[in-house]
Amino acid sequence: MKIDRRGLSNIDWVLPVLVLLICAIGITNLYSAGANLIGVGGGTAPWIKQVYWVGLGLVAMLACLAVDYRLIIRFGYILYGISVLLLLAVLIYGDMTHGSQRWLAVGGFSFQPSELVKLTLVIALIKYVDDRNVGTSFTIPALLIPFIILMIPAFMILKQPDLGTAFFLVLIFISIILFAGIERRSFIKLSIAGMSVLPGLWFIMKDYQKNRLVTFLNPERDPLGTGYHIIQSIIAVGSGGLLGKGYLKGTQSQLKFLPEQQTDFVFSVFAEEWGFLGVLILLILFFSLILWGFHVARRAREFSGVLLAYGMTMIIFWGVFINVGMVLGILPVVGIPLPFMSYGGSCMVVLMMAVGLIMNVSMRRFVLQS
Amino acid sequence: MPSRSSKLNKKDPSDFKMRFIVAGFIMFFAFTILGGRLWYLQVIKGDELRERSENNRIRSQEIRPLRGLIIDSRGMILVDNIASFDIAIIPSEAKDPAFVVSELKRLYEGRNLSYAGSPTLDLGRRRFLPLSLERDVAWEKLALVEASSAMLPGIVVDVVPVRNYTMGPVMAHVLGYVGEISPAELRHPQYRDHRPGAIIGKSGIERAVDHLLMGKSGGEQVEVNVAGQKLNVLAMVDAVPGSNVVTTLDGELQQVCWEAFDGDAGSIVVMNPRDGSILAMVSKPSFDPNLFNRGIKFRDWEAFSSDRMAPFKNRSVASLYPPASLFKLVVAAAALDQGLISAEDTIVCRGTFPFGDRTFRCWRREGHGALNLRQAIVQSCDVFFYTLGLQLGVDTIAEYARAFGLGSLTGIEIAGEKEGLVPTRGWKLQQLREPWQQGETVSVSIGQGFLGATPLQLVRVFASLSNGGMLYKPRILDRIESPQGDLIESFPAEPIGRLPLSAEHIKLLNSAMWGVVNEPRGTGRAAHRKERDVCGKTGTAQVVSMPDDDKSKESEIPYRFRDHALFACSVPCEDPRITVLVVVEHGGHGGSAAAPIAKKVVDWYMKNRPEDPAYAIFSDKGSMEKQP
Known part of the structure; x- marks a missing residue:
């Protein structure tokens, strides 16, 4: 696949610059979050590993840039199939941590296929929309196949069990379908049906998941378990105040009151040390990233490009919204990492790929005019 | 390629304008919620929460439920609960738990007391909860530990209820006895709600109706100052005491x-x-079931279990x-x-x-x-x-x-x-x-x-x-x-x-x-x-x-x-x-x-x-x- 020179000269620099800025903040923050951890000794510090992950992510980003996105969409079902197979492998061979099976170890590395599925689900859905006659709105029968495309990985992730990520896939699905267009009457019917099915979810949830949900609704119910984490997180964030306690000076994290402070709760470490102003800047960066993603989507010349850029942007958006909402105690603790900030390779690489795909759409908008 | 793209381009992308406006508005709304919540936590409640995080420490503790009584048919109490004192450590408060424990042992040696806890220290995952080191300790040790609390960060005295079998060996077999849950029992579905260290019925009626007697643990999160004094209860769930069992026994x-x-x-x-x-x-x-109150001493157990x-x-x-x-x-x-x-x-x-x-x-x-x-x-x-x-x-x-x-x-x-x-x-x-x-x-x-x-x-x-x-x-x-x-x-x-x-x-x-x-x-x-x-x-x-x-x-x-x-x-x-x-x-x-x-x-x-x-x-x- 040769890269058109016009494409190359049209590489969108805004996206990588924003992302690297956020990554840099993330690494700085991880250094602080890990600085006080005693007893982790040995091995590379997480913040250094995170630098490697960003590097690897950039390579993945370039790889996603190199191939024409229409070709990627054409192979959408195959990519989707591969990631579903990986999920299956997780269920069979995966490693258990904290009572769930999410990781797949491949030659010294381990990664979470459930992260990859976020991308391939979007691509497969676009492939389906693309193959249909464009422009016609979805009706209920037409939604059957997309629904199956959603449910296969969602169900497998639920089995791991990882309620948060499964729910995440549902959110992405809804975001795509609503944007692609749905017939008004079908939309109303489905909304009603969805509302009535929701309580049924309660029965398939594991005990610890129910616990988290109930604790979220009333954190004081369980001051020793999950509620402890929520309360501590809120104290950490709030104690940051307007200007923060200063870098490396967060007392909540010093005293290790915060749980998972390098992964799901990195945001509270940042908020404690940098205060409202720091957080405001971070949120503005995320918001800009998302708006720029929309900007790219809007300028795309064809429907699949619009959807691809939009879908990838929504993956970033939901990650930010759910994670920050959880840390601030307005959403349940579901274990969704903060994009580009939380420690972890799979998440970083996959999100970099998402950014690569948005850039891909952006740089090929002129090529397509020919 | 061109033919394909023209097919795809049937719809004018400008039709999406409205959708992008809606989507953008939703994004703005979502970020406003997050920003608003941050404003509330950091600016409005910031000072209060900062005070809380800096001056005080927050301590979590389990409130153990009182186990139900066992009563005979004429109202005589066969089993009730009495207080016992444990010396425990809160790992998250002791900067270096192993060092603190060695300090404790050194303190004991100075008074010719011996440390009765387990020689190995398994801190477990929930480091913010007290972990018992020595059970049922005498006043001499308690006084020593209380007096030296400044030297022993993270060491606390825990009051725990223990079983009291009023008839001792006379009714030992029927009533049974209680003890700490074993690793094997922890894996058993019957005990899935229990945490390590939980006290459960091991035999007799204590075991057969354990689920009725045990009650439900509560917990509290309290703020303590540097001296370990309780300042404020942040959240508390009362323990639910176990039910009383009235037997047909006389x-x-x-x-x-x-x-x-x-x-x-x-x-x-x-x-x-x-x-x-x-x-x-x-x-x-x-045998005397009161020996099992807080885990029987190994030597006593040996003597019992090898008895023909x-x-x-x-x-x-x-x-x-x-x-x-x-x-x-x-x-x-x-x-x-x-x-x-x-x-x-x-x-x-x-x-x-x-x-x-x-x-x-x-x-x-x-x-x-x-x-x-x-x-x-x-x-x-x-x-x-x-x-x-x-x-x-x-x-x-x-x-x-x-x-x-x-x-x-x-x-x-x-x-x-x-x-x-x-x-x-x-x-x-x-x-x-x-x-x-x-x-x-x-x-x-x-x-x-x-x-x-x-x-x-x-x-x-x-x-x-x-x-x-x-x-x-x-x-x-x-x-x-x-x-x-x-x-x-x-x-x-x-x-x-x-x-x-x-x-x-x-x-x-x-x-x-x-x-x-x-x-x-x-x-x-x-x-x-x-x-x-x-x-x-x-x-x-x-x-x-x-x-x-x-x-x-x-x-x-x-x-x-x-x-x-x-x-x-x-x-x-x-x-x-x-x-x-x-x-x-x-x-x-x-x-x-x-x-x-x-x-x-x-x-x-x-x-x-x-x-x-x-x-x-x-x-x-x-x-x-x-x-x-």
């Missing part, structure tokens, strides 16, 4: 049984035949004894019901019973002469029952034994019950892969051979004979009450079947049992009372077969080869209020070793527990007997 009667039992090992079970309630249940030798007398075993439900001559009533019932014999038919006993190439003997070597069924029971003639047993066959005997509740669990709410054994032809073929021998039927017909029954099963056999034929599930729980005393659940008597006997046959058997105790030739005369109201049956269970010549000199036989003495009786005979079963392991003859013990129990009960006047009025039986 604590005083239990004490009487305990004192009456003068053998080394054995069991006494007292049942109310009218509804199957257990009034007393003694097993000897015993097995003091932990609840013999009343978990030891199997040959029912011996007690079983003759089952064989007699089978023969009567099958029409094999009538009350008048006689069989002649010459003291021996040649069978195949063996000769079985009657316990009375000179023989009993001609006997009818009633006389055979009174004098406990072996030859009579050899004859009946052979005619019945082992499978028919087994059928009746099962109808009397032998060979299956009674279902009593005490952990560790055994089901016993009632042999049949099929059983032997399946288990031992050998065909049944007729000679084995001869042994079974006097309650020996493969037969095995628990004292609880045996007492129920006699209770059901004396109440007119109703077999009850043994009842040890009367009701469950809330800590405030409100009734939660009550357990009425549970009839589970009727004996397959006519009223006339039951009457005959009871009359024979009256003869056992009250007639000149009866084997149970040691239980005779001047009221002449006891009916019973003796049993002497062979442990090993001894040459006949040695039989007479009981005291010269080594202890472990001596016969078990058994005695079962019901009082008063016409409408019994209690049925007592006594087993004295290696005690010798049932009539001489077991019957006197039963008599002491009966005497005390009849003197101190008068009949409930309401019974005579409301019960059919009572009112009938009042008629002239």
Whole structure:
């Protein structure tokens, strides 16, 4: 696949610059979050590993840039199939941590296929929309196949069990379908049906998941378990105040009151040390990233490009919204990492790929005019 | 490619403008929510939360529930809770837990105290919760630790409730004891809500109704200042105390049984035949369950578990004894019901019973002469029952034994019950892969051979004979009450079947049992009372077969080869209020070793527990007997 020179000269620099800025903040923050951890000794510090992950992510980003996105969409079902197979492998061979099976170890590395599925689900859905006659709105029968495309990985992730990520896939699905267009009457019917099915979810949830949900609704119910984490997180964030306690000076994290402070709760470490102003800047960066993603989507010349850029942007958006909402105690603790900030390779690489795909759409908008 | 893209471009992307405006608006809205929440937490409540995070530390602690009480039927408390003090460490507050513990040990050494905790320190995952180092510590250590708290960051004194068994060893087996949950138990689904370190019932009633007794842990999150003083309770969930269990037991009667039992090992079970309630249940030798309060010391445990007398075993439900001559009533019932014999038919006993190439003997070597069924029971003639047993066959005997509740669990709410054994032809073929021998039927017909029954099963056999034929599930729980005393659940008597006997046959058997105790030739005369109201049956269970010549000199036989003495009786005979079963392991003859013990129990009960006047009025039986 040769890269058109016009494409190359049209590489969108805004996206990588924003992302690297956020990554840099993330690494700085991880250094602080890990600085006080005693007893982790040995091995590379997480913040250094995170630098490697960003590097690897950039390579993945370039790889996603190199191939024409229409070709990627054409192979959408195959990519989707591969990631579903990986999920299956997780269920069979995966490693258990904290009572769930999410990781797949491949030659010294381990990664979470459930992260990859976020991308391939979007691509497969676009492939389906693309193959249909464009422009016609979805009706209920037409939604059957997309629904199956959603449910296969969602169900497998639920089995791991990882309620948060499964729910995440549902959110992405809804975001795509609503944007692609749905017939008004079908939309109303489905909304009603969805509302009535929701309580049924309660029965398939594991005990610890129910616990988290109930604790979220009333954190004081369980001051020793999950509620402890929520309360501590809120104290950490709030104690940051307007200007923060200063870098490396967060007392909540010093005293290790915060749980998972390098992964799901990195945001509270940042908020404690940098205060409202720091957080405001971070949120503005995320918001800009998302708006720029929309900007790219809007300028795309064809429907699949619009959807691809939009879908990838929504993956970033939901990650930010759910994670920050959880840390601030307005959403349940579901274990969704903060994009580009939380420690972890799979998440970083996959999100970099998402950014690569948005850039891909952006740089090929002129090529397509020919 | 171009053709494809033109197809895709049918729709004008400007149509999406509206969708992007909507999507953008939603994004803006979402970020506004996050920003607003941050403003609220950081700017509006910022100072308050900062104060909280900087000046104070937050400490979480579990509030342990009080375990439910166990109470006897007359309101006497059998188990309650008392306070004990633990020295614990909160790992997240001790910068270096291992160092702090070594400081603690050093402090002890200075005062010539020894550290009693585990040598290894397993901090676990929830580092913000206190972890017990030493349990049930004395005041000397507590005072030392409190005085040196500044040197021992993270070390706290934890007050925990422990079990107090008011009757100690007297009721140890029935009540059971509690202890820390083991790793194996933690994996068991029954205990999935428990955390490591939880205290659970390990045996007896404590274990059988653990779920009712245990209650529910609460927790609190408190702010403490640098000195560890509690400033403010942030969140608190009260512990829910466990329910109280009211048993059918009679604590005083239990004490009487305990004192009456003068053998080394054995069991006494007292049942109310009218509804199957257990009034007393003694097993000897015993142990003091208070030792288990906070984890028994290793040396004590060693001593107990290596004891050949097995003091932990609840013999009343978990030891199997040959029912011996007690079983003759089952064989007699089978023969009567099958029409094999009538009350008048006689069989002649010459003291021996040649069978195949063996000769079985009657316990009375000179023989009993001609006997009818009633006389055979009174004098406990072996030859009579050899004859009946052979005619019945082992499978028919087994059928009746099962109808009397032998060979299956009674279902009593005490952990560790055994089901016993009632042999049949099929059983032997399946288990031992050998065909049944007729000679084995001869042994079974006097309650020996493969037969095995628990004292609880045996007492129920006699209770059901004396109440007119109703077999009850043994009842040890009367009701469950809330800590405030409100009734939660009550357990009425549970009839589970009727004996397959006519009223006339039951009457005959009871009359024979009256003869056992009250007639000149009866084997149970040691239980005779001047009221002449006891009916019973003796049993002497062979442990090993001894040459006949040695039989007479009981005291010269080594202890472990001596016969078990058994005695079962019901009082008063016409409408019994209690049925007592006594087993004295290696005690010798049932009539001489077991019957006197039963008599002491009966005497005390009849003197101190008068009949409930309401019974005579409301019960059919009572009112009938009042008629002239």
